[in-house]
Amino acid sequence: MAVRRALVVGASRGLGLVLVTELDRRGWEVIATTRDGSVPREGMRTEQLEMTDDAQIAALRERVDGPLDLLFVNAAIDRGNLPISEVPAEMFAEVMITNALGPLRVLEGLHDLVAPGGTVAVMSSEQGSISMNVEPGYELYKASKAALNQLMRSYATRHEADGRTALLIDPGHNRTRLGGPDAPLLPEESVPAVVDVLEARAGEPGLRFLDRFGKPVPW
Template sequence: MPATPGRQALVIGASRGLGLALVDELALRGWQVIGTVRGPGGPLEGHAPGGRVEVESLEMTDPAGLTALRGRLAGRRLDLLFVNAAIDRGDLPIDEVHTDEFVEVMITNALAPLRVLEALGDLVAPGGTVAVMSSEQGSVSLNTEGGYELYKASKAALNQLMRSYATRTADDGRTKLLIDPGHNRTRLGGPEAPLEPRDTIPAVVDVLESRAGTGGLRFLDRFGQPVPW
């Protein structure tokens, strides 16, 4: 894939796994990338192919930290804002989920990503892309097997909130994407997952690059195929 010189990207949640692989792949294609991490000393430090990666600190669920990041990025112009963050608190029926765990998962997986878009979306140039890492597990129509009820609910909530955001900002000229990367071997996906992030993410970036400038909202898998809502 040819490099894409001059493009600017911000990846929220790049400490490890899919987010880290996304930063590396974008940088290798010639993008200038800002990746956020929750604390110093993580794997992203030193991951700077061609010197094209900056590292910023952000705890995504902290509104004050998000405001501070917005201030530090004032005046920047992005072609891509990608929010990658999710947690899981186990495979329990919803009636066995503690209220605190329910709130934690919903804030991290659904509310916080949209707060990021609200705070940082105006940094994305008209014609740029705003994307969020979702999951097939958030598809209501595909929820035909049991398990992971809270995680599925949180991703369905994320998808619905993204739909509302896209409707409200339909005239801003930006492309909005929900991306299902498949089941990857990450801390969230577990060691038995069939996919490896460094094999998955190049296909995801192909989708991001091919959909740039197309406008509207789409829920797509890593091959660019629609995922049922």
């Protein structure tokens, strides 16, 4: 059996670090990107990438050879629990660029590296579900994830004929720098389930918004 190849963007810590570790443990050949070029796991190929920088995306495209079986973008920031009326324009732009625009720029820039029948995936959140937004709080973060989901829908629609699998993954509320110390899940608990979903859904064309158990998340 041929070795499966994955490129994971945003692997320096948290969910991304555990994701590349789990893929490596399962025998995948993994290329990880970090903003400063630090190596997330000894012996793993690592590339430096600031994903909001178009020039760096283009340069990474020149350094990485295809085909890839999986291109996964894991990146998000949160700037606190402010009502939208109190969010400065600069903060709004920063969060939207990092959480929504940046991941799609990466997918577009590296799209042709993914093998026919391969998978493109982005770490989303149930916080981006409009129908599930029934509790107050974190309005900017929720809006950024909803924007990410909508942009991924546009991306998948535009590339519908290529036969690739497209996934938005909700990993649950994890104990990371973003999720906070009181989150109920550890990445070491949730990420293996996420990888199970990635492997199980490989080869199924079209876009799906799924949780870590492979169940659909309402849009």
